[in-house]
Amino acid sequence: EPQSAYHGNGREAIGLNILRAENGHTLDTIQAAEAAMEKLKTRFPFIRFEVSYTQKDLIEGSVENxxxxxREAILITVAVIFLFLGNLRTMLLCAVSIPFTYLITFAIMWMFGFEFHMVTLTGVILAVGMLLDDAIVVIENIERHYRERGRDLAKVVVGGTGEVMLAIFSGTYATVVVLVPIIFIGGYVEKVLRPMSLSLCIALVASYIVSVTIIPILAPLLLKKSHRPNRLETVVTRASDWFVQGIRDFYLGLLDTALRHRFVFLLAAVLLLGVTLKYARPLVGQNVQPPMDTGIIKINFEADANSSLAESHGILRQMEEIIRRQEGLVSISSALGSEPAVVSFGSGKNPQQGNITLNLVDRFHRKESIWQVEDRLRQDFREIPGLKTADVFDYGATPLSSLRATVDVMLRGPDSGVLYGLGREVERRLMQVGGLTSVSLSWGDDKQEILFYPDRERCALYGISVRDIAAQVQTALQGSTASTFRVQGEDGFPVRVRYAESYRDSLAKLAGIRVHTGFGEIPLATLGRMKPEYVPSLFTRQNLMNSIDVFGYRSQAALSHIMENVTRELKGIELPPGYTLSQEGDAKLGKANFAALTKAMGIGMVLLYFSLVPAFRSFLHPLTIMSAIPLALIGAFWSLLVTGKTLSTAAFMGIILMAGIVVKNSILLIDFIETARGKGMPVGEALRESVRIRTRPIVMTAFGTAVGMLPIALERAIGLERLSPLAVVAVGGLMFSTFL
Structure with missing residues (x-):
């Protein structure tokens, strides 16, 4: 008798779940499976083969986006450079550095076997604005030398490049060194962020190489030719000069005021940072990873514990009918129950339990978000009679597939009855937690079974053991293999023998089952008593102890805000001796995740400091340079709050990356100040001169880096919801620290 069912797009079918090898490529696996399926179609033309679900469209769509x-990042960045320089030839020189840099980057990535997927491509996009930083500084300095010091192009190029070579090397090194700890930190953080960090590091090193080799070689070819600015260049140059001069004058005025009232300015900065960390930071919230609209919805459902497979099947049909009314539906894959001792979609599930996976068109081709669709499905499912629970959540709702829910409260102890009571209490409390869309138990105690209590004295009188009774009852109810039907060229088909359903569909008929004894056949009821009882619908164990899980699913609420409420609601629960309660799910991973990221950032800051000490031959100047990082944190947290993002793994990565970028810009100023002081210029005058000369390249690189990250911040591709906080943090922190 079947204990399971599978539907592919609403039709009964047999499903085959294909997984890639640990080191395999998803698209290669899909292509191989599709090729094998075409061969099967030819071999078995009377069988309909169909792909119910595949990640192919999601992956290919993400890569295309x-x-x-x-492309958008490159075009926008180059356009911004033109707006600042007002010179098409100079803009062209900057633009030329991009293909050279990417050529080197992709060659190195190919040599070391990198995969080109969403994470590595995000690193490549993030690098667009940063790639031009070094080229901009070199070109701008060469042009300034050319305007101020004459027409000897060779000396101009050598002098202009040499003057900033060490500074941009230190800046590039500073950005790379803060990323290195992430590459080796281990755990989930390394697994997720290592490809992006490596691709960024490779691109930045390649950018530096191009800036000090290719750019100086090409610069004379453009500078030595006489060039009369056209009308567009004239207009853009005037606007750019007006904008930069305004910023320069503002900075100089602010600098003069700050030098006269240093304590006031420092106190204001400290207070602003304190307010940000105390008020903005908690409001932002934390997530291991932010929600992502993949267009894939998962549904775990359970019917009444005493429902038959046919009744559960009917509930599944009603759910599928509701789902088919959804606009933009691509496919449905449904699994119900599982077969004993068979590894399948629903392994370990009862006939009353099932799951549904539905695929929608991507978010660019539908009006509603995936969370709006989920809300409507939850409402509609409540109208289905006999449906006990229906947990609706988006694909990838947890960072790892091994995590079963956002909130997973696990209770362990010796007695299942006590565990169920504790589980119901936890369930009741979690129902009060805001941000959770549904709460469910991993099992219930409402399954009715008929238990047989043998009379051992009477069994001994009839000469039959309890084991023999169990074997005969099993044959009557579930059947036993009596023979094998063999067909040439095929495996044998087992022939099972058991009672017809009409002889086993009531308690009275079960009591009348004939049992063979040494004294002939007698009714089962003669050997003991039968009693209906409620028992757990499922038995689960963790570390050899009985366990029950209480699952909580969310929509878009921040994990930290949910867990604060969960902790508050669970406070005061009294556990009997020998029973434990633990937080699993996202909370457990999140704690380890942010501890690893904090450790990586701390190591990065230490490496950064000690790498700057020999570069500036000072223990103080590196601290001055790194003082810009706390100011950038102010912009980072407020930008997250304004855009509605949370502090996730990607956002933390953005903070680390932002620290490197901010330090890089600070190095340009400090390096010029130290060079000027070495020539005998007073400190105040050196500060003003550095602002006067370095304002344009610093503002230009800041804007260039920021606009290069805009496509990620604006989530211009499927899947970028997971990585957009990185760009939001980097852009917000960079712009704030630049103007502060």
Missing amino acids: MLGAL
């Missing part, structure tokens, strides 16, 4: 975002 990512390449589009890369």
